[in-house]
Amino acid sequence: MKREEFLKKGFNSLIGFAAVLPILDACKSSSVEPTTTTSGTTTGTGSTNGSSASNCTVTSSETEGPFPTKTPSSLVIKDIRSDRTGVAFAFTITIKNANNSCGVLAGALVDVWHCDKDGYYSEYGGTSMQQKDFTSVHFLRGRQVTDTNGQVSFQSIFPGWYQSRATHIHVHIYNSAGKSLLVTQIGFPEASDSAVVAVNASSANGYTKGMSGYTYNASDNVFADSMANEIGTITGSVAAGYTLTHTIVVSA
Template identity: 70%
Template sequence: MERKDFLRGLGLVGLGSLAIPMINSCSKDNEDSSSGSGTDSSTDSGSGGSSGSCTVTPSETAGPFPTKVPASLVSSNIVSDRTGVAFTMKIYIKNTNASCAALAGALVDVWHCDKDGYYSEYGGTSMQQADFTSVHFLRGRQTTDTNGLVLFTSIFPGWYQGRATHIHVHIYNASGKSLLVTQIAFPEGTGSAVALVNASTANGYTKGLNGYTYNATDNVFSDSVSEEMSTITGSVADGYVLTHTINVAG
């Protein structure tokens, strides 16, 4: 059995080390897992989320911080009161049951942590001491258009111990049936958006990359990163745009 699958079965995917407590950080383990119905000169590379084959994108854990009532968060601008580098998500949904044609009318939920590594709707625990249980930042739902596209305005995600930078996505069909829970990976390396944003102390990203977990050793992405990799363009000054395609069996 793959280590990732084994850990996922235990609810431990993404736990960087059992010996290191996750204080003041968000994580994908051990929290209440309530479920809910101009271009930079980087070395960024990515397929835009598609490997070129018409196969379903790998499923991943929703983690311990899924949106509790996603239907109440229908919004394309999910910034709320969070600050950071401007960030736009362009996510395309395709249907493997129709030769990967665009899937219109699908419900797409996204959520991610803020620049400091915190999630809304949770907190007050040893895993995330900062209490954001009563707010709903960086979470939203949109419906795909005729091109299978949803757009979200956000801020560039931060990171936390044991995980590479990532975005969570849950896709439903028009009637609300769950089709896929997955995650989106970010290109890394010198000059990448991840490196440049996390060096941007002027925008409040104060941790740098000291202690950062890269995709190659991330327990979610280490065996599937090529199928979950996004394309990112832009700059710290002008903001970044993520483009990604997710294939589902619609």
């Protein structure tokens, strides 16, 4: 079975957590702005969800699989690059609590993972879903605990893409006791002058696929029904690297 055949229903329990919060209506309080470019610098503005008590909707839940981190507690690191190369990329996630008027949530455990520039995941492979075998390595995966500002930050490389999926980052959030609060994903702005387009045109940095065959957010079988509160904000350039920021709202 190929990875693109996986739909999001039924996979939030892949690593043993059976319940994830139901998807709430995100469209009422989130917006996604267009992407613009000036002098090679890309600015892509994403969701404003979580910006205030009146704009506070629990972020949509998404599938955890098919490549969740197997033992996230062993990957408490900030720099998740390992040996992966690509355009420099840093991202900061802010966790907020819908049950506290969207106040920040300190002490939450945040696991992240994404594919490399070629679309491969670590910890998996040698199967029809991912033929290249990376079962013994752990690149582009990490865990951090949110600080007093409800934030975690990671150093990485700009993710590539694979068939049927838009560029994305997986996120699984737990409370301090290890209870699963939300499994979700972060999408990327993808206008014609976006970071996604600029990076995938950067063959000098090893991105060889371009945008031919790329699945856009609106056609992605995960994002298509709930992308409004899942799009991150991106600034930067291919030469200088990119920075993504995103707020995720949970019910804690």
